[in-house]
Amino acid sequence: MNLSIGELVTRSSYQHDIVFRVSNIEERTVLLHGEDIRLEADADPDDLVLIEGRDLETRRKKQKDKEDYSFRLFRQDFQLMKEKRDYESTSGYHQPNNYFQIPARVLHLDGDRLYLKKCIDLYQRMGLQVHGVHLDEKEMPSKIGALVKKIQPDMIVITGHDAFSRNKGAKNDIRAYRHSRYFAETVREARKVVPNLDQLIIFAGACQSHFESLIRAGSNFASSPTRVNIHALDPVYIAAKIAFTPFMEKVEVWDVLRNTMTGEKGLGGVETKGLLRTGMPYIDEDFEQYY
Template identity: 60%
Template sequence: MVNVQVNSIVGRLSYDCDLLFKVIDIKEIDGKKTAVLYGEDFRLIADAPMDDLTIINSDERSKISREYRNLEAQSFELFQQEMELLRQRQEYEATNSYSHDFNIFQIPGRVLHIDGDPSYLQKCLDLYEKIGLTVYGVHCHEREMPNRISHLLEQYRPDILVITGHDAYSKAKGKKSDINAYRHSKYFVKTVREARKKVPHLDQLVIFAGACQSHFESLIYAGANFASSPLRVNIHALDPVYIVAKICYTPFMEQVNVWDVLRNTLTGEKGIGGVETKGVLRTGMPYKPVED
C-alpha cells in the first residue's frame, strides 16, 4: 500500500485517476481505513478506501493541472472579451451615442461569498480581484451556514450571495431525488431558505448555491437564482465566480439570459442552471478624480 497521509495529493485507481484530490482525513469505517478526499479543482468531497488510492507525483500533477489551467485561461479570455463589448455598449448609451464627452463610473454591487473550503475561497477571491470586483469572503463549514447566514446578511448587506463548498451524491444512500443522499445539499438548501426569510425578492438578493453534484431542484425551489448541479456532475472550483461576474456587470434594468451566464463557466449547463435574473450594475456620471 502506498504511503498515503493527510495532505497527500492522490488519484482514485477505480476512476483511472481522472481527478486530483487532497486527503483531508483518514478514518476507520467498518473496520477498513478510509480517506476523506477534497477535489483539487472540482468542488467534490468523497470517501475512498486506502487501497484505491495512489499518490500523484509532481510530474503527473503538473500535467493534469496544466489542462485545467488552460481551460481556466480560455474561460477568462472569453469573459474579458464579453465584458469589454458590454462596457463599450454601456458607454455608448450613457453618453448618448458619444455625443457628450462624459466619463462614466460604475457600481457593480456588493458580493458576499460563503465557502466551505478556505483554499477554494482564496482562489475565488483572487479571480474576483482579477476581474475587478470587491467581494467579502467568509469561510464557514457547510453544516454551520444555516445558523450564520442571517447575521452575515445583516453585517454585509450584499446584492449577490454565493453559498458553496463541497458536496457529493452517494448512490448507496438513496435515489438522486432524495436530498438525504447528498453530503451537504440539505445545508445549502437550509441556508438559501434562511436567506430568503431576510430578503424574499429574487432581484433584491441574487443567490448562487451548491457544489459538485448538489441537489439542483431543491436549491432552486428554496429560492436560489442559480444552482448546481442539474445533471449531478462535478462543477469547477471557479464556476461561481463567472456567474457572479456576469450578474455584476449586467445593468440592473436588464435581464441576465441564463445561457449567457453559463457559457463562460467551465462546467456549462450540465453542472449549473438557473432562472432569469436582473443584473445589479449601476452606471453614473460624470466621473471626476478628486485632486489632492
C-alpha cells in the same frame, strides 16, 4: 501507503480520472476533496495513488489552460458589455465619457479554505468587491442571517463540496447528498432576510448538488441539473456576469452559463436582473472611495 493531509491522489477504482486533495484520515477511510472540482468523496487508502512529478505538472498545465481559456472568454464578454455601457451612457459617444459606476457587493461562503482563496483572487482580477467567509457547510444555515444583515450584499455565493451517493437513496432524495440540504437551508435562511430574487441574487451548490431543491429554496442560480461535477471557479463566473450586467437589463440564463467551465449540465438558474448601476457626473478619483 502512508498518506498525509494535503497530498494529492487519484483513485484506482475510477481510473485515476480526478485529482483529489487528502482532507482527513481515519483508520480505514480517507476523506477527499477535489483539487479543481467541488466534489467530496470517501476512499479506502488501498485504492489511492499519490500523484506527483511529471504527471502532476501535466495535469496542472491542462487545468490552467482550461481556466485561462474560460477567463479569456469572460474578458471578451466583459469588453463588449463595457463598450455597450460606454455608448449608452454617452448618448452614442456624443457626450463626454463622464460617468461612474456602483459595483455589486458579493458575499462568498465557501466550505473549502483553499478554494475560497482561489475564488477571491479571481474576483479581484475581475474588479469585483467580495467579502469571503470560510465556513463548514453544516454551519452555513446558522450563520448566514447575521452575515446578510451585517454585510448587506447584493449577491451571495453559497458553495463548498457536495456529492450524490446512490447507496443513500434516489437522485430526487436530498438525504442522498452530502451537503445539499445545508445549502438549501442556507438559502432559505437568507431569503427570510431578503425575499426578493432581484434584491438579493443567490448562487448555491457544488458538485452533484440537488439542483431542484436549491432553486425551490430561493436560489437564482444553482448546481447541478444533471448531477455532474462543477469547477471550483464556476460560481465566480456566474457572479461576475450578473455583477457587470446593468440593472435595467435581464440576464438570460444561457448568457450566464456559456463562459463557465461546466456549462448547462452542471449549472442552471432563472432569469435575473443585472446589478451594475451607472451614474454621472464623475467628479474625481476621490469619488471612488465612497463605493
